[in-house]
Amino acid sequence: LFSSVEMAPRDPILGLNEQYTADTNPNKVNLGVGVYFDDNGKLPLLQCVQAAEKAMMDKPTPRGYLPIDGIAAYDNAVKALVFGADSQVVTSGRVATVQAVGGTGGLKIGADFLKRLNPQAKVLISDPSWENHRAIFQNAGFEVASYRYYDAANRAIDFDGMIADLNAAAAGTVVVLHACCHNPTGYDITAAQWDKVIEVVKAKNLVAFLDMAYQGFGHGIAEDGAVIGKFIAAGLNIFVSTSFSKSFSLYGERVGALSVVATDKEEASRVLSQLKVVIRTNYSNPPTHGGAVVAAVLNNPELRALWEKELGEMRVRIKEMRQKLVDGLKAAGVKQDMSFITTQIGMFSYSGLSKDQMVRLRSEFGVYGTDTGRMCVAALNSKNIEHVCASIAKVVA
Numbered sequence: 001l002f003s004s005v006e007m008a009p010r011d012p013i014l015g016l017n018e019q020y021t022a023d024t025n026p027n028k029v030n031l032g033v034g035v036y037f038d039d040n041g042k043l044p045l046l047q048c049v050q051a052a053e054k055a056m057m058d059k060p061t062p063r064g065y066l067p068i069d070g071i072a073a074y075d076n077a078v079k080a081l082v083f084g085a086d087s088q089v090v091t092s093g094r095v096a097t098v099q100a101v102g103g104t105g106g107l108k109i110g111a112d113f114l115k116r117l118n119p120q121a122k123v124l125i126s127d128p129s130w131e132n133h134r135a136i137f138q139n140a141g142f143e144v145a146s147y148r149y150y151d152a153a154n155r156a157i158d159f160d161g162m163i164a165d166l167n168a169a170a171a172g173t174v175v176v177l178h179a180c181c182h183n184p185t186g187y188d189i190t191a192a193q194w195d196k197v198i199e200v201v202k203a204k205n206l207v208a209f210l211d212m213a214y215q216g217f218g219h220g221i222a223e224d225g226a227v228i229g230k231f232i233a234a235g236l237n238i239f240v241s242t243s244f245s246k247s248f249s250l251y252g253e254r255v256g257a258l259s260v261v262a263t264d265k266e267e268a269s270r271v272l273s274q275l276k277v278v279i280r281t282n283y284s285n286p287p288t289h290g291g292a293v294v295a296a297v298l299n300n301p302e303l304r305a306l307w308e309k310e311l312g313e314m315r316v317r318i319k320e321m322r323q324k325l326v327d328g329l330k331a332a333g334v335k336q337d338m339s340f341i342t343t344q345i346g347m348f349s350y351s352g353l354s355k356d357q358m359v360r361l362r363s364e365f366g367v368y369g370t371d372t373g374r375m376c377v378a379a380l381n382s383k384n385i386e387h388v389c390a391s392i393a394k395v396v397a
């Protein structure tokens with residue numbers, strides 16, 4: 001039966017992880033994966049999460065099946081977070097939100113639904129983008145192409161190229177946009193540039209699919225969410241995937257969501273019914289624990305305040321590390337201006353280093369980033385930063 005099965009290529013990032021684990025260099029630093037670590041290099045377990053879990057343990061509940069679209073209190077909390085509790089779209093009932101298995105699950109449910117809705121559509125993702133965007137939409141049956149985004153020569157965004165590519169897209173094309181904290185580059189477009197993107201999406205009848213995997217990691221929860229409000233104000237029907245993997249440090253619980261903004265309540269209920277078909281025929285219904293934890297935190301004012309504080313601390317620490325990296329590289333003798341690192345936002349930095357330099361960083365210094373030059377600045381800390389700066393200085397010299 002399996003004699004003709006070919007070996008699938010290894011996931012490049014997970015492969016990097018294995019290489020890191022096997023590395024015996026005592027100074028090794030893993031900047032490969034997109035995970036936030038605290039200043040002690042540890043994966044945080046947020047206090048708000050622990051408090052919610054403790055309350056759940058004190059009052060254990062049986063684990064029946066959840067509704068297909070997940071915990072109602074969770075879906076409502078997601079709507080409030082993404083669109084604003086008092087926003088017209090939410091109060092009028094025209095948002096269909098379903099709990100999903102991580103942000104990846106939200107993207108996948110949206111992709112499968114879109115394929116049924118508009119099988120001929122193409123999908124555009126940013127060049128470059130999170131690796132899985134292409135794979136998820138291709139596996140849903142779409143042809144996936146990219147729009148220009150990163151301008152390597154200028155270490156910036158090729159915004160004119162992006163707009164030209166969106167303008168050239170056929171009506172109905174699904175455009176996957178990073179709502180904030182672009183992965184992998186760390187470069188986000190400005191508010192004025194978002195307005196321009198929205199103008200084109202509207203004029204060309206494109207379908208915006210906003211991937212919000214880092215709400216709160218950029219400038220703040222409301223600040224990062226503001227882009228969603230812009231699309232709503234433009235009267236667009238949009239898709240938004242949400243991930244709490246990073247913002248709650250709940251990677252393994254797989255907590256995410258998909259929200260679809262319809263034109264009215266009746267349309268939203270039809271959309272919701274179709275999202276449920278996608279889920280039902282895929283994994284039936286979502287798991288209980290992670291969603292219950294996030295709902296408990298978001299719906300309790302005290303825990304919510306604690307979450308905002310802890311999320312804020314993660315955000316600030318990343319920014320501090322960016323500054324320390326710029327300063328440290330300069331102190332280590334790097335001549336070129338590396339200040340672009342502090343204009344980037346979120347967990348990642350496209351360092352501008354070549355594949356050869358990244359390979360040298362790994363093999364000679366035990367500093368692991370991807371071959372594209374992406375480094376996870378959220379894994380830097382006061383203990384490893386010096387070694388990282390000294391190592392980079394050596395490979396760029």
Ligand code: PMP
Pocket residue numbers: 034101102103104105130178183211213243244245251254255256
């Ligand atoms: N979108 C982007 C841009 C991401 O970076 C990630 C996580 N690396 C995801 C989606 C998926 O999130 P999750 O782990 O919650 O599935």
